Amino acid sequence: MRRAKHVTEAVLRCVILLIIQSTESIRVIGGSSTVVQGEDVDLSCRLLETDEEVEQITWQKSTLEEPENHNFLLIFPNGVTDFIASNGLAGRVQFIGNSKENLGSIRITAARLLDEGTFTCIFSVFPSGAYNTEITLTVLVPPVVSVTVGVPPVVGENEVFFATCLAAGAKPQAEVRWNTDAFGSLLRTVTNSTQHANGTTTVVSHLLGVPTRAANQQQVQCVVNQSAMTTERTLTYTIDIHCKYRPSAFTGCGPSSPSNQSLC
Numbered sequence: 038m039r040r041a042k043h044v045t046e047a048v049l050r051c052v053i054l055l056i057i058q059s060t061e062s063i064r065v066i067g068g069s070s071t072v073v074q075g076e077d078v079d080l081s082c083r084l085l086e087t088d089e090e091v092e093q094i095t096w097q098k099s100t101l102e103e104p105e106n107h108n109f110l111l112i113f114p115n116g117v118t119d120f121i122a123s124n125g126l127a128g129r130v131q132f133i134g135n136s137k138e139n140l141g142s143i144r145i146t147a148a149r150l151l152d153e154g155t156f157t158c159i160f161s162v163f164p165s166g167a168y169n170t171e172i173t174l175t176v177l178v179p180p181v182v183s184v185t186v187g188v189p190p191v192v193g194e195n196e197v198f199f200a201t202c203l204a205a206g207a208k209p210q211a212e213v214r215w216n217t218d219a220f221g222s223l224l225r226t227v228t229n230s231t232q233h234a235n236g237t238t239t240v241v242s243h244l245l246g247v248p249t250r251a252a253n254q255q256q257v258q259c260v261v262n263q264s265a266m267t268t269e270r271t272l273t274y275t276i277d278i279h280c281k282y283r284p285s286a287f288t289g290c291g292p293s294s295p296s297n298q299s300l301c
Contacts, residue, residue: 063085063086063087063089063162064084064085064086064168064170065082065083065141065158065159065160065170066082067080067083067158068081068172069172069174069175071174071175072174072175072176073148073176073178073179074149074150074176074178074265075148077144077146077147078144078145078174079142079143080143080156080158081140081142082134082140082142082170082172083134083141084141084160084168085139087162089162089163089165090114090163091114091160091161091162092161092162092163093112093114093161094134094158094159094160094161095108095110095158095161096109096110096112096141096157096158096159097109097156097157097159098126098155098157099154100151100152100153100154101151101153102125102151102152102154103124104154107121107122107124108121108122109122109124109126109130110130110132112132112134112136112141113136114136114137115136116132116136125149126152129145130143130145130146131143139160141160148176149176150208152176153174153175153176153236155172155173156171156172156174157169157170157171157172158172177208177264177265178206178207178208178237179263179266180204180206180207180211180239180240180261180263180265180266181203181204181206182202182203182204182205182211182259182272183202184200184201184202184259184272184274185200185201185203186198186199186200186201186274186277187201189278189279190248190276190278190279191248191278191279191281192249192253192278192279192280192281193247196245196246197245197246197248198243199245199246199252200243200259200274201243201244202241202242202244202259202261203241203242204239204263205239205240206233206237206238206239207237207238207239207240207265208237208265209263210230210232210240211238211240211261211262211263212240212261212262212263213228213242213259213260213261214226214260215242215244215257215258215259216257216271219255219256219257220246220252223246223247223252224244224246224257225244226242226245227242227245228242229241229242244257244259248278249278250278252276252278253277254276254277255275255276256273256274256276257274258271258274259271259272
C-alpha cells in the first residue's frame, strides 16, 4: 500500500510539473510600432506554444487621449468583434487576425497623435488562463514648413532679418538649416524651438545679414529634415532688398514739384 501511494504521489508530481512547464512556455508575442500621422498601422500579436482553446481576445489601450488603461475591443472565437469603448477609434479599427490561428492582430487607420500610447493584447485560454503582451505605438508628426518675411529690408549698414524659416508642430523636433553658399560667412542664423503640450515642437530659424545692394535678388534655401518625412524639404527664397528714397525738388516748366530720389 505504501509503495503504491508513493508511486501515485510521484506520478502526480510529474503531471503537475509537466503542467507548470507547459503553461510557462505559453506566451503572446507582439512588437512596438511606429506610424506617421494620417497613415495606417498594424498592431500584431500571436499566442504561441499551446493547443488550448482560445475563449476570447481582448484589446486594451492607454493613450494620450485617455491615459487610464481600459478595454476597447473584444474578439470572439468565431471572429465576431465587439467594441466596448472606442474613445476616438470608432470606425478606425479592424480585426485583421485569425482566432483559429491564434492571431489577434488589429489595424488602426488614419492614425492620430492622440492614438499614441500602450496597447495590450490579451488571450484568454482555457483552462490555463490569460496571457498578454504590451505594444507601444509611437506616432510621428511631420512639420508644416514655410518661409516668411516681416518688414522688407532696406539698403543699409545695420544687420537685419532677411527671412524666417518655420517648421511647425513636428514630432520629433525637425532639423532646420540654411544653404547660403553665395554669401559665404556674411550671413548668420538664429534658431529657437518651442515644445507644445501635445509633444510636438516648433522650430523657428532666422536668417540675418547686412542689407547691401549686392545681396539683393540672391537666393537662399531653407532645408528641413525630420523622421516623419520621406525626403528633406527645401524651400528656395529670393532676398528682396528695397532702396531708400527721399523727397527731392526739381525745376521744370512750372513750380517746383516733389519727386523721389533713390539712395541705392
